[in-house]
Amino acid sequence: MKKIKVLFVCMGNICRSPTAEGVFNHLVTTKNLSERFEIDSAGTHAYHIGDAPDLRAQKAARDRGVELKNLRARKVVNSDFNEFDHILVMDDENHAILLEDCPVELTHKVRHFLDYAPHVNQREVPDPYYGGSYGFERVLDLVEEASEGFIQALQHAGELN
Secondary structure, rough: OEEEEEEEEEEOOOOOOHHHHHHHHHHHOOOOOHHEEEEEEEEEOOOOOOOOHHHHHHHHHOOOOOOOOOOOOOOOOHHHHOOOEEEEOOOOOHHHHHHHOOOOOOHHHHEHHHHHHHOOOOOOOOOOOOHHHHHHHHHHHHHHOOOOHHHHHHHOOOOOO
16 A cells, blocks of 8 residues: 655754654544655754654643654755645745746645634644744644644545555
C-alpha cells in the first residue's frame, strides 16, 4: 500500500510547521492510520536547521497530548517537490517562495493548509514566534481543524479509504 506523503512548511520550521506535523501525526495515530502516512515538516529558510521546535510550541502542544520535542528543523530541498504528495504551507509568503522553486508540473501539490479548514475565515496560520502563549494556542486550534479537514478531503478524493 502506497503511503500518502505530507510535508508541512513554514518559514523557520520551529513553530507552525512542526506543530502541524505533530498534530497531524497525533490525529492519524488516533484514527489508526499511521501506516498510511509519511509526515514531515520543513522551513523555507535555514534559520534553525537541527533545532527542536520552539519551547512555547512544545509546551502548548504537550498540554494537548501532542509531543514535538523529538522533531528537528530542516530546510525544504528541491527533492521534496518530487518526494511528497502534499506540501501544505502556513502562509502566503511561504507559498510564494515554494512556487518559485517548484517545477511547474508539480505546483498542484503546494497548497495552503487552512484551505482544508472551511469553517476558518482566514487562509494563513499566523506566526506566533514574537507573541505570547495565546498565539501558540491559536496555531494549535487552526492546525487541529485543518488536520481533520485534510483527512476528510483525502477520503472524499479517494486517496484514503
